[in-house]
Structures are given as structure tokens and as C-alpha cells.
Amino acid sequence: MSSSEPTIISAPGKVLIAGGYLVLDPAFSGLVVATDARFYTLVRPSSFPKTTSGQYKITVRSPQFENAIWNYWVAIQDKNVQVIASKEDESNNTFVELALVYSLAIIGHLVPVETITEKISTGLSIVIAGNNDFYSQRNELTKRGLPLNSASLRQIPLFAPTHTTLGKVSKTGLGSSAALITSLVSAIFIHFGACKMQGPESTELSVNSTKLLHNTAQFVHCLAQGKVGSGFDVSSAVWGSHTYRRFSPEILQEVMHLDAKDDIPALLKVLDPEQTTWDNLVVPFRLAPRLHLMLADIDAGSHTPTLVSNVLKWRKNKAEEANTLWTLLGAANDKVVELLKRLDEAAKEHPQEYDSAIQRASSLPAAEWSTSLAGQDVASELLTLIYQGFSTVRGYLREMSRLSEVPIEPAEQTRLLDACLAVPGVLMAGVPGAGGYDAIFCIVLSDESRKAVESVWSGFKEMNVGPLLCKESVEGGLVMELDLKQEQTKAMLSY
The missing domain is CATH 3.30.230.10 (Ribosomal Protein S5; domain 2)
Structure with a gap:
């Protein structure tokens, strides 16, 4: 040069x-x-x-x-x-x-x-x-x-x-x-x-x-x-x-x-x-094919250093309680990551079967997958397990919110995320990073799901939700x- x-x-x-x-x-x-x-x-x-x-x-x-x-x-x-x-x-x-x-x-x-x-x-x-x-x-x-x-x-x-x-x-x-x-x-x-x-x-x-x-x-x-x-x-x-x-x-x-x-x-x-x-x-x-990351910022805001400081203070003061929960949450996180990797492998090994599974799952809310898609194929089973696994992660995060008295997934965010998950074809919805009121993410299976989620965001009255254009890279x-x-x-x- x-x-x-x-x-x-x-x-x-x-x-x-x-x-x-x-x-x-x-x-x-x-x-x-x-x-x-x-x-x-x-x-x-x-x-x-x-x-x-x-x-x-x-x-x-x-x-x-x-x-x-x-x-x-x-x-x-x-x-x-x-x-x-x-x-x-x-x-x-x-x-x-x-x-x-x-x-x-x-x-x-x-x-x-x-x-x-x-x-x-x-x-x-x-x-x-x-x-x-x-x-x-x-x-x-x-x-x-x-x-x-x-x-x-x-x-x-x-x-x-x-x-x-x-x-x-x-x-x-x-x-x-x-x-x-x-x-x-x-x-x-x-x-x-x-x-x-x-x-x-x-x-x-x-x-x-x-x-x-x-x-x-x-x-x-x-x-x-x-x-x-x-x-x-x-x-x-x-x-x-x-x-x-x-x-x-x-x-x-x-x-x-x-x-x-x-x-x-x-x-x-x-x-x-x-x-x-x-x-x-x-x-x-990498996310498996046809899994699309959506992001939104929330016009409410949290001070991340304060959230982190207060959680670490709780962990220091209530070490046994905190470490037990951290171990459970860590295992739940690892399980979701492993399932996401297996889903990507399934897409490579059986692409037609995978595409059919995504198509079926995108027409139903994730809460219905365990009954409607049971026994269909490996990809359908993995999608169901990922949805259930991340629900477990969110449960532990809410428990951490309660025990530490830190708003990691505040009640308003819970209602917003649950509304997103009620949309057909939404695999995951959560608060990224330290959580709080700053942002949310969703992982969706189709363009229709994306449009429906954005409609949920624009109609949500408790907080002002603004979409971002970026996606996974x-x-x-x-x-x-x-x-x-x-x-x-x-x-x-x-x-």
C-alpha cells in the first residue's frame, strides 16, 4: 500500500x-x-x-x-x-x-x-x-x-x-x-x-x-x-x-x-x-438459514453500568443465592446455543425437510409448536426446544430481576415480549445484554412474521418502540x- x-x-x-x-x-x-x-x-x-x-x-x-x-x-x-x-x-x-x-x-x-x-x-x-x-x-x-x-x-x-x-x-x-x-x-x-x-x-x-x-x-x-x-x-x-x-x-x-x-x-x-x-x-x-434477527430500541432507557453494578452487589451480598441462579442460567444459555447450532446443522443436512419445517412453524405461534409439530421432523423438534429453552432463560432472568431488585426484564418489557411471541413464526424474543428498558430483540422465521412483529411494536402503548434496520452479519x-x-x-x- x-x-x-x-x-x-x-x-x-x-x-x-x-x-x-x-x-x-x-x-x-x-x-x-x-x-x-x-x-x-x-x-x-x-x-x-x-x-x-x-x-x-x-x-x-x-x-x-x-x-x-x-x-x-x-x-x-x-x-x-x-x-x-x-x-x-x-x-x-x-x-x-x-x-x-x-x-x-x-x-x-x-x-x-x-x-x-x-x-x-x-x-x-x-x-x-x-x-x-x-x-x-x-x-x-x-x-x-x-x-x-x-x-x-x-x-x-x-x-x-x-x-x-x-x-x-x-x-x-x-x-x-x-x-x-x-x-x-x-x-x-x-x-x-x-x-x-x-x-x-x-x-x-x-x-x-x-x-x-x-x-x-x-x-x-x-x-x-x-x-x-x-x-x-x-x-x-x-x-x-x-x-x-x-x-x-x-x-x-x-x-x-x-x-x-x-x-x-x-x-x-x-x-x-x-x-x-x-x-x-x-x-x-451463525443463525440457521431463514432465522431473521430483529431489533428495536425503547424510548425509556436504562443506565447499563448501574444495572450491572447493582446485580454484582447482589451477587456479592447473597453469594449462595446468586451463584445457584447463575449456574442454572448459564446451563440454560448453553443449551439454547447448542440447539441453535444443531438447527443450523439440520438445515445443511436436510435442506428440503428444514424448509418445510420453517414453513409450518412460521404459520403458528411458538406456544403451539409442541402439539402441532410434534414428531414431524428433527428441525421442528429443534425449533420447539429452542423456544422452550429460551423461555426458561427468560424465567431465570425475571427471577434475577426479583432477587436483585434490578429491572433486567421489567414488567412492561415482559408484556411487550409476550405480545411478540404471540405472533406466528416468532422463535425468540428477549432483552439483550444487561436488559432494562433500552432494547429488545426477536428472531423470526418469515417476512410475514417480521411485519406482524413491527405492527405489535408500533401499536404498543406502554413504551415507545422504535425498529432498527440492521440484521445479523x-x-x-x-x-x-x-x-x-x-x-x-x-x-x-x-x-
Whole structure:
């Protein structure tokens, strides 16, 4: 890649279908599904002259927001690459700043200084943009005089302005900060040639390069949030849909204090997969054919850190009670994941039988499958077991709500989810991640089911339910989006 070529990298948003709260504990797994709503980072040469003191300029823009331009100065001395934020900007962005500071500091120890200075000789212009689904579009629809439905959302242009600042925007819970950091870190590493490809003609990164980007993005994300989180959101942004078991938090806790100016060799020793083996577990996953993920955000909102803090407080104070329930919930989650994988296998082994089973099941509410579809075929049996298994999961989550006095599946959400499950062809309905009032997901078997579910959402009176357009995407991040035929690429290059 020459120094004049732009680099565009994207990373997906996520939905934690199973494993809320449990993914904080390395003893339990979660199922995280990637979405086709993605964050994009464009890195390209600019025309900024080097300062008299020998510093290079980087400008980062997020055109969807007001006052979202951040300037940085880069000083290079041997292997030491230091990034300094401008003091004249109207706002600051901790996530962007830390991603640049640590990515470039690490690259200084991986790439010859001549390569770095060549790539940054005229400065860099960086553009970051996320698909509309990452942010609530309610205000935009109101301004356009459009109702809150999918058809209206499709009329909003790609990367639509939010008409507000980054700090005030209403998010939908798809993991925007994790997708942003993953795409930005990856774009910087790849632009400066700090990653290896699988082969001379390949656009796929080597396994170790992918792991290095994952580990770096996890570190930066934890640093920006001020704590070592579960990491499933960054993991999904890198690897797409998968079952996830977290890394031991001690891996990053021991380097959270390291300074980007002096301690990069010590940090690299932890982040480089050739020097430290991380114990996170990633097993690829995909929904079986004709299973469609639907998402909606709820205009009520919950503060996820507060929910998590209160649940963990309950687990600490009532350890025996909590651990018993966590073990039951973990086993129920694992059972649902295993059944979903078996359903995908059944679709491959007996495609015609599978299609017939989906057709029959999509005409009936899931509560009737156990009697109406009993003994029909393997796929029908698996669909019934998945519905029943996830009902068990929801029951345990409601019990956790009761015992911890935390609204994980609040009563209003229960009524909404039950109304969705009464629609023919709805396999699963639940609250993703930490739950609360933020969002819901459904997995449906047909377009008719999808339309009927959206009708339930639009008619629900207890809460304002807004559909999202995104769907499942098994792909992770690190995809080079340089095809000029792609709408996203054209939009990014136009900024």
C-alpha cells in the first residue's frame, strides 16, 4: 500500500443474545451476534506541512455530530511516537485520543521509523462514521414528518447528521464505542503497515495480526471506560458472531497504568499474542438459514453500568443465592446455543425437510409448536426446544430481576415480549445484554412474521418502540471497504 492510498476499515455492532451479566465471569459463556450496522474509519494523507518543531498533524472528524473535529500533533523520535491533543478544540474525545495515542506508540515499536514518517509526511485526515442504527433517529423522523417505522427509516440518508453533539446523542445500544475503537485502531495499524496478511495476494489478516488488533482494541476500550469490562463487544467487532468466554481480567489490569510515552515495550509484551497467550474463547456462530434477527430500541432507557453494578452487589451480598441462579442460567444459555447450532446443522443436512419445517412453524405461534409439530421432523423438534429453552432463560432472568431488585426484564418489557411471541413464526424474543428498558430483540422465521412483529411494536402503548434496520452479519471487522461501488465507501470518501 503506497503512502497516498486511503485505508477504510469497518467493524460491526453487536447484540448479546445470551449471557447478560454472566459474561463478566470467565466461568460462563455468552452468545454475541454481530450486526450489519458498522462503524467505518477512513485514514488518508492530507496536506498539512510539518511544523518547524518537526511535528505532524492529524485531524479526526466525525461528520454526523456538531463540534466533532479533533486535532492532534505527532512527534517522532526513533521508536517513540507521541500524540498530543490540540488545546484549541471545542471538545475532546477520550476514545479517539487514546486509540491514536496507544496505536501510534505501539506502531513505533513495530514499523521502521522511515515508514512511519513517509506515511505521515503530509499529515493525516481521519473520518469516522457509524451506520444510522447506532443512534436514535426519532428526532430526524419527527423533523421529516414521518412515522416511526422501518419504511421511514429507509428514507434517511446513510450516515445522517444527528443534529447534536457526541456527548448528547441518544444511542441504541449496539456497541458504538467498541465498534469505533476497533475500526480506528485497525485502520491505523493497517495504514502504517503494522499488520501481516495471510499471504502475498490476500486481503485477510494473519491470525496473530488479528489477535494483536483485538488485544489493543480491548486495552484502549477498557482504558477509555476506566475499567476492564467483559470485552464481548470488542470481540464481536473483531470476529463477528460467536460464542464468547472472556479473558481473565488480570491480563489487562496489570497494564492499565502504563504510560504511552515510556512503557510501550512492557505493554506490547502483554498485547502481542506471540509474547502473551490470552485465554478468551471465540467459537464462530451463525443463525440457521431463514432465522431473521430483529431489533428495536425503547424510548425509556436504562443506565447499563448501574444495572450491572447493582446485580454484582447482589451477587456479592447473597453469594449462595446468586451463584445457584447463575449456574442454572448459564446451563440454560448453553443449551439454547447448542440447539441453535444443531438447527443450523439440520438445515445443511436436510435442506428440503428444514424448509418445510420453517414453513409450518412460521404459520403458528411458538406456544403451539409442541402439539402441532410434534414428531414431524428433527428441525421442528429443534425449533420447539429452542423456544422452550429460551423461555426458561427468560424465567431465570425475571427471577434475577426479583432477587436483585434490578429491572433486567421489567414488567412492561415482559408484556411487550409476550405480545411478540404471540405472533406466528416468532422463535425468540428477549432483552439483550444487561436488559432494562433500552432494547429488545426477536428472531423470526418469515417476512410475514417480521411485519406482524413491527405492527405489535408500533401499536404498543406502554413504551415507545422504535425498529432498527440492521440484521445479523456473521462478519467481524478488519474488512477493507475500498470498493467504489459500495455506498458506504463513496460516502466516506466524499467527506
